[in-house]
Amino acid sequence: MAITYKYIDPPATPEKGIQFMQNTLLPLLREYWQKKGKALYNKDMNFNVLTFVQMWFMGSLVPVIAYEDDKPVGFFIGVRFVPILYDANTLQAEVWYAPTKEIEQGMFDYLMTIIGFMNINEIRIETMESDAPSIAWRKVDTAITTRHVKE
Helix, strand or coil, X not given: CCEEEEECCCCCCHHHHHHHHHHXXXXXXXXXXXXXXXHHHCCCCCCCHHHHHHHHHHCCEEEEXXXXXXXXXXXXXXXXXXXXXXXXXXXXXXXXXXXXXXXXXXXXXXXXXXXXXXXXXEEEEEEEECCCCCCCCCCCCEEEEEEEECC
């Protein structure tokens, strides 16, 4: 079983974008939501297609697909931005999913090889943690953002 990874450029036509979303991305998003997302957020999935398409066509999204023998099995979606208070080209890991830790790590390793060509020099990865200060509202979860910078 050969695992390969591919950055998905903004599509040349709307039809190619729709085909990618229907045949590749949406099945993976549904699988992620069923296995992780629904329990994590306690909500039904409501994929914001308009925002995804606008950001993808503007070059603000960095989608990567993991393939096992040409079958899509995992994904990474990152958002490119420049922070307001300092100069950096940042990639925020928005959502990712892989069926195994090995494929997930391979996806991040691949990502590190391609972001140099995108002039990205900072990566932010949010992870969930279980404890945080108490406040009066219902606690849903705690997220920790880790910044990694290119030296």
